Amino acid sequence: MSTLNQNGTPAGVTPSQTVGPYFKIGLIDERWTRMIPPGEGSLITVAGTVLDADGKPVPDAMLEIWQPDRPAFGRFGTDRVDGSFIFQTLLPVGLQQPDGATHAGHLNVSVFARGLLKRLHTRIYFEGDALNASDPVLALVPEARRATLMARPVNGVERRFSFDVRLCGPGETVFFDC
Amino acid sequence: MKLTHPYPRESLQFDPPYLHPAYVSTQTRAPRQPLIVIPQTLSELTGPAFGHAEVKSGDADLTAQGEGAPLGERIIVHGRVLDERGRPVPDSLIEIWQANAAGRYHHVNDRHDAPLDPNFFGAGRCVTDREGRYRFVTIRPGAYPWGNHPNAWRPAHIHLSLFGPCFLTRLVTQMYFPGDPLFPFDPIFNAVPDARARERLVARFDLEATRPDWALGFQFDIVLRGSHATPLETEHAP
Numbered sequence: 001m002s003t004l005n006q007n008g009t010p011a012g013v014t015p016s017q018t019v020g021p022y023f024k025i026g027l028i029d030e031r032w033t034r035m036i037p038p039g040e041g042s043l044i045t046v047a048g049t050v051l052d053a054d055g056k057p058v059p060d061a062m063l064e065i066w067q068p069d070r071p072a073f074g075r076f077g078t079d080r081v082d083g084s085f086i087f088q089t090l091l092p093v094g095l096q097q098p099d100g101a102t103h104a105g106h107l108n109v110s111v112f113a114r115g116l117l118k119r120l121h122t123r124i125y126f127e128g129d130a131l132n133a134s135d136p137v138l139a140l141v142p143e144a145r146r147a148t149l150m151a152r153p154v155n156g157v158e159r160r161f162s163f164d165v166r167l168c169g170p171g172e173t174v175f176f177d178c
Numbered sequence: 179m180k181l182t183h184p185y186p187r188e189s190l191q192f193d194p195p196y197l198h199p200a201y202v203s204t205q206t207r208a209p210r211q212p213l214i215v216i217p218q219t220l221s222e223l224t225g226p227a228f229g230h231a232e233v234k235s236g237d238a239d240l241t242a243q244g245e246g247a248p249l250g251e252r253i254i255v256h257g258r259v260l261d262e263r264g265r266p267v268p269d270s271l272i273e274i275w276q277a278n279a280a281g282r283y284h285h286v287n288d289r290h291d292a293p294l295d296p297n298f299f300g301a302g303r304c305v306t307d308r309e310g311r312y313r314f315v316t317i318r319p320g321a322y323p324w325g326n327h328p329n330a331w332r333p334a335h336i337h338l339s340l341f342g343p344c345f346l347t348r349l350v351t352q353m354y355f356p357g358d359p360l361f362p363f364d365p366i367f368n369a370v371p372d373a374r375a376r377e378r379l380v381a382r383f384d385l386e387a388t389r390p391d392w393a394l395g396f397q398f399d400i401v402l403r404g405s406h407a408t409p410l411e412t413e414h415a416p
Contacts, residue, residue, distance in 0.1 A: 003378055003399040009264045010401040014378055015192045015370040017352040018201075020337060022285040026275025026301040027339060053206040060287075066226060066345050073226035080287070097220050108221050108345055115203025117194040117369050119348065123221075137216050145211075167207045177187065177213035178222055178346070 016118035021060045023112070028062070028077050035067060035074040035089040044159045046124065046151055047086040050078050050111070053169040057083025061113035063165075065124075069095050069105060091159075094131045104131035104138065111165055121176045124163050127152045141174050148173045182217050184405040185346045189262050192378075194369035201365040202326050218346060225344035228271055238304040240274075240316040244297025250279025250317035252393040255353070255381065259310040259340065261404025266310030267347075272400075273303040273339040274314060281320030281334075290322050315393065321360060333360035333367060342402040353398045354380045 005011050019027075036043060050058040058078060065074040067089055074087050092105030104125055111120040125132055127150045132138055138146055148171060151161035166173045196208035241248055255274075259267040277283045277300065280292040284299045298317060306312050319334045335352040342348065354367065358380075361367055370376045378401070387395025 003401065004264075010260055010262050010399075011378065012192050012375060012401065013189045013262050013403055014349060014351055014401045015194065015375050016350060017194075017337075017370075017379065018366060019339075019350050020352075021287060022275065022283040023337070023339075025283060025285055025299070026273050026303070026337065056206075058207070064348075066221070066224075068221045068224050071224065071226065073228055095220055103219060103221070106221070110345075110348060112350060113207060115201070115207035117196060117198060117201070117204065117366070119350065120196075120209065137219065140216055141214055168209045168211075172209055172211050174211070175209050175213050177215045178183070178218055 018114060018117050019062060019112040021114040023062055024077050027075065030076075032073075032075045033085075033087040035065060035072040035087060036070070041090050042159065043088040044091050044161060045086060045088050046107075046161045046163055047084065047154075048162055048164040049082065049084045050113070050165045050167065051083065051169075052167050055169065058113055058167065059083045061111060061165075063087075064110040064112070065089070066108040066110075067092055068108065069093050091126065094129075101136065102131060104129050104135035106135075106137075109165075111167070113167075116167075120167070120173075121178065122165065122173055123149055123176070124151050125149050126161065145174050184218055184223065185403045186406065187215075189403050192370065192372055192375035194371070198365060198369040200327075201369055204369075222345045225341060225347070228341055233271065233303055233305050238302055238312075238314050240276075240298070240300065240302045240314065242315075243299050244295075246297045248278065248295050248298035248317050250295075250298075250320075252315065253318050254313065254315055254387055254389065254393050254395040255336065255398060256311070256313040256384075256387055256395065257381075257398040257400060259306050259312065259342075259400045259402065261342075261347075261402050263404045265404060266306075266308070267340075267342055267402055268306055268308045268310055270306045270310075270343070271303065271341050272306065272312050273301070274316075274336050275301045276316065276336045277319040277322055277334075279317050279320050281322030283322075292320070292322070318355070318394075321358075326365060331360055331363070333358040333364050338400065340400060340402060347402045347404075349400070349402055351400070352379060355396070356380055356383055
């Protein structure tokens with residue numbers, strides 16, 4: 001109602017509310033698991049599961065992937081039975097910042113779900129990227145928790161990586177405030 | 179590394195917390211470790227120009243997606259998208275989804291014993307104009323029960339999703355209707371701690387936008403995060 005102050009400026013940012021269990025009606029198109037148009041290079045596949053405090057799969061989460069180096073965007077819901085997800089993109093490359101520093105290639109991730117009153121923000125880095133060691137954002141994460149941000153190559157499957165999101169509990173994924 | 183935040187972090191102070199025990203699902207889904215404060219890098223200061231190409235003008239009319247007219251009370255929902263400094267957010271995608279007039283979603287998991295409407299699917303989208311304005315025509319959604327606690331009912335609401343200019347401006351929220359008697363009982367609405375901030379989730383009945391003999395109008399302005407007036411210029415030594 002009182003969105004504006006008396007001087008006409010907004011009284012504040014509109015608060016977040018949960019995406020709820022029925023977002024697929026409005027937000028999901030199955031094509032959006034492929035972030036790159038056909039013919040633009042050799043894609044990687046990232047697959048995983050969203051898990052809750054009890055280690056149970058979350059079958060109604062939505063992930064959004066923002067890849068600034070391309071740029072590219074993906075959005076999808078987790079599987080309504082086993083909470084899994086899978087998407088394809090190009091391996092992100094190091095990103096030069098306005099201050100000249102190059103940050104490690106990564107994907108910026110928003111997690112939405114019933115039970116999340118606002119999105120969670122995390123990142124997917126790729127194990128083995130030489131730039132990880134000097135990445136200033138990773139450096140802010142306690143070393144013991146950095147592994148939660150790493151997509152790992154799947155043994156024996158070329159160009160395939162695994163990455164799980166643990167919303168809370170043991171091995172909880174690192175989430176950011178920014 | 180200097181923690182630069184061109185978009186002030188304090189702007190998110192009106193958001194609900196992750197853990198709000200009265201909303202039971204938060205208990206197994208809210209993170210327990212502290213969030214890690216990171217700088218706003220190029221990664222957060224850019225974002226997708228998403229979906230514009232696919233948005234058709236008819237997508238903003240949720241009453242015209244079936245073979246006939248849907249049942250229920252036709253309404254117009256309109257407003258402006260602004261940033262926190264009052265600047266309009268133009269050319270920005272808004273997506274909405276909602277239950278039908280009987281309180282039932284067109285979704286396989288919705289088992290509420292209320293009728294589906296063959297002429298209502300409950301999804302729409304549009305792009306804001308140069309002044310940040312948007313407008314939808316839809317049906318007033320019904321309240322519906324949910325399993326959070328005994329006799330729990332959600333107040334009638336429309337879900338909204340907005341991107342704004344970058345990753346940081348992303349917002350998913352819900353618009354409510356004025357005077358809903360269910361407000362005091364809803365843990366999702368009341369998860370927003372500040373009473374005046376909760377008010378900003380409630381649309382205003384708008385007689386000027388009401389079209390005679392056709393539909394009631396509701397105004398709902400949406401405010402996204404905004405950057406400092408002169409971003410990145412505050413680091414010069416005195």
